[in-house]
Amino acid sequence: MTTPDKNQNAVLATEAGGIGERGLIERIRRRLPMPPSSLVVGIGDDAAVAVVDRGALQVLTTDALVEGVHFDRRFSTPADIGHKALAVNVSDIAAMGATPRLALLSLMLPDTTSADEVDGLLDGLIPLAVQSGITLAGGNITRSPGPLVIDVTLVGSVRPRRILTRSGGRPGDLLYVTGQIGAASAGLAWLREQAADPTLPAEDSGLADCVRRHRRPEPRTRVGSLLGRTRAARACMDLSDGLADAVTQVAEASGTGARIVAEKLPLHPGAVSFFASRGADGVLASLSGGDDYELLFTVQPKARGRLRLVAQQARGVPITCIGELTAGPGVVLERAGATEPMPAGFVHF
Amino acid sequence: MTTPDKNQNAVLATEAGGIGERGLIERIRRRLPMPPSSLVVGIGDDAAVAVVDRGALQVLTTDALVEGVHFDRRFSTPADIGHKALAVNVSDIAAMGATPRLALLSLMLPDTTSADEVDGLLDGLIPLAVQSGITLAGGNITRSPGPLVIDVTLVGSVRPRRILTRSGGRPGDLLYVTGQIGAASAGLAWLREQAADPTLPAEDSGLADCVRRHRRPEPRTRVGSLLGRTRAARACMDLSDGLADAVTQVAEASGTGARIVAEKLPLHPGAVSFFASRGADGVLASLSGGDDYELLFTVQPKARGRLRLVAQQARGVPITCIGELTAGPGVVLERAGATEPMPAGFVHF
Numbered sequence: 115m116t117t118p119d120k121n122q123n124a125v126l127a128t129e130a131g132g133i134g135e136r137g138l139i140e141r142i143r144r145r146l147p148m149p150p151s152s153l154v155v156g157i158g159d160d161a162a163v164a165v166v167d168r169g170a171l172q173v174l175t176t177d178a179l180v181e182g183v184h185f186d187r188r189f190s191t192p193a194d195i196g197h198k199a200l201a202v203n204v205s206d207i208a209a210m211g212a213t214p215r216l217a218l219l220s221l222m223l224p225d226t227t228s229a230d231e232v233d234g235l236l237d238g239l240i241p242l243a244v245q246s247g248i249t250l251a252g253g254n255i256t257r258s259p260g261p262l263v264i265d266v267t268l269v270g271s272v273r274p275r276r277i278l279t280r281s282g283g284r285p286g287d288l289l290y291v292t293g294q295i296g297a298a299s300a301g302l303a304w305l306r307e308q309a310a311d312p313t314l315p316a317e318d319s320g321l322a323d324c325v326r327r328h329r330r331p332e333p334r335t336r337v338g339s340l341l342g343r344t345r346a347a348r349a350c351m352d353l354s355d356g357l358a359d360a361v362t363q364v365a366e367a368s369g370t371g372a373r374i375v376a377e378k379l380p381l382h383p384g385a386v387s388f389f390a391s392r393g394a395d396g397v398l399a400s401l402s403g404g405d406d407y408e409l410l411f412t413v414q415p416k417a418r419g420r421l422r423l424v425a426q427q428a429r430g431v432p433i434t435c436i437g438e439l440t441a442g443p444g445v446v447l448e449r450a451g452a453t454e455p456m457p458a459g460f461v462h463f
Numbered sequence: 464m465t466t467p468d469k470n471q472n473a474v475l476a477t478e479a480g481g482i483g484e485r486g487l488i489e490r491i492r493r494r495l496p497m498p499p500s501s502l503v504v505g506i507g508d509d510a511a512v513a514v515v516d517r518g519a520l521q522v523l524t525t526d527a528l529v530e531g532v533h534f535d536r537r538f539s540t541p542a543d544i545g546h547k548a549l550a551v552n553v554s555d556i557a558a559m560g561a562t563p564r565l566a567l568l569s570l571m572l573p574d575t576t577s578a579d580e581v582d583g584l585l586d587g588l589i590p591l592a593v594q595s596g597i598t599l600a601g602g603n604i605t606r607s608p609g610p611l612v613i614d615v616t617l618v619g620s621v622r623p624r625r626i627l628t629r630s631g632g633r634p635g636d637l638l639y640v641t642g643q644i645g646a647a648s649a650g651l652a653w654l655r656e657q658a659a660d661p662t663l664p665a666e667d668s669g670l671a672d673c674v675r676r677h678r679r680p681e682p683r684t685r686v687g688s689l690l691g692r693t694r695a696a697r698a699c700m701d702l703s704d705g706l707a708d709a710v711t712q713v714a715e716a717s718g719t720g721a722r723i724v725a726e727k728l729p730l731h732p733g734a735v736s737f738f739a740s741r742g743a744d745g746v747l748a749s750l751s752g753g754d755d756y757e758l759l760f761t762v763q764p765k766a767r768g769r770l771r772l773v774a775q776q777a778r779g780v781p782i783t784c785i786g787e788l789t790a791g792p793g794v795v796l797e798r799a800g801a802t803e804p805m806p807a808g809f810v811h812f
Contacts, residue, residue: 154520154623154626155559155626155628158629158716159559159628159629159630159700159716160524160554160555160556160558160559160629160699160700160701161522161523161524161555161556161558161559161561161617161619162522162523162524163520163521163522163523163559163561163621163626164520164521164523165520165521166515166519166520166521170515171503171512171513171514171515172512172513172514172515172521172565172618173510173511173512174510174511174512174513174565174567174600174601174616174618175509175510175511175567175601176567176569176601176602176603176614176616177569177603178569178571178603178605178614180571180605180606180607180608181608182608183605183606183607183608184605205509206509206510207509207510209509209510210504210508210509210510210512212510212512216521216523218523218524218525218616220525220526220527220569220614220616222527222529222612251523252523252524252525253525254525254526254527254614256527256529256532256533257529257532258529258532258609258610258612259529259530259531259532259609259610260531260607260608260609260610261607261608261609263571263607263612265525265527265569265603265614267523267525267567267569267616268510269521269523269618270510272512274503277503277504277512279504279508280507280508280509281508350509351508351509352509367507367508
């Protein structure tokens, strides 16, 4: 005999009256929009089957969010976590100049997971999937004896000549970044300080936006796809581990150096004031802070006309020139006329 | 200051002298065979990019092995776990009549994971990938504050008219199963009994083979692909959750009933003697035991000629007729002339 409350707290435990793996899959399936006809076999068979975009290449990525490593349930709702689990993968596809198409969702759920929590994950994941043109094609659900894990695989498509890799940059290319940097790491730092008191910061402090960007990063799907389609960019990477790390990675992969100008960096105002009030160097903190999910890309000077077209269609996403790739080795930060080495990137573990 | 031993026990902890995420990715990359030219962008960028088989559909599946749920490190070596993590996914692709092509490997590693253990996972995974024609195209590595998790996504391809779903069966179709059943669950049951004393059973007891099948299931890649290519089968599913479950699923999805004849079942002799010596009903135990990763499929009577061609090319994998799909509802087991309801399948949690 189990009470309804108990059922809800053991969604996977069929013996305890939970709905079990198949019940949960059916519950998820019912919440999804009607799949497109390109999905030949969807959720419920051994594997999903889908039509491939004609003349396109497949683009594949997988990224997991692990409780206690990538998120803290005190700071993020299940919907925040569901959104972010998809967003970080969309960001990787966008950074290749590709368009996301199909997602597989692999959930590892602790015994205490309730149906409400699973619904919450989907409340965050499904709207972003719909908005990004992504079909949830399948996945896997299993019990976890430890943390909640949400592991997403995303499959996209890209035309052969439109792929953006990290290694396509050349000396003299200008370096650009989308959006603003430092927000997500300032938001997370603030949440950690406030752990005991989860009141949200005042909207006008700029910090509320930082917290929002930590919880619900907006992948630059449209800009990534435009950069590939117009061939405005030569190399591209997302900022999952921070801008300093991305600049270093792109320069290394391209066999170049890089020079970033501190005064040009589009620092998030809320992050600037947060770091300043904590006595930290806002430039360094914003450069090495992770989780921004903006795009860093390189543009050869003569392609700036194409980039203007991209900027016009970017629907308000700022695109800022922050420096250039150089012939010499070394990645440097130029500040007030002096140069210093680039700080290290964000390390997840 | 860290000792070499300490480094080995904290492969991901860069602060403690471990090699960190990137070092580990590089270590894995170096162990892989040269990728085919169809892999346009491989490990090390934001996403992998690959050429799609012309005229084919994509087939996508993901399945995770979680420590404490799907494996026990007392009973399986890291190489066993790496093999099985890929094998269970290959089995899903084979069950669609498809051919596996690309894998993504998502690892969640406890802080105590050593480089040797990661090498061990690859010692099991890479040979099966090579043998199955699978290219490891990318993945993700992260820390786990709990269990070791190995989550594999597998992408395959299939020609449009060769897809095998669970729902393609019709009343009157004959039901076939590959290989033998009951071995993996007998092997696991035996290992659990012996937990304190890990001596292997004598080779001639049949149990050694059961233990081997629990640890290293052999997915029926070739038979699955042949069944799709020749269109000998109409419906197909793998036995991850046991034969009883698979028969029930195929019958439900196809809108039919099913009748299985106990005397026809290809029970593994080691499993039969193990279950008999424990006073269990070997037929029921073998039907409901999971982890066999054989294929169940349906064949319309007039396609039996095509099935003979498949059997001739199956390289010794037995294919046994065990019953048929029926018009009436209900899935029954016929034994010594009497019928009984089909036992429930294996429940992972």
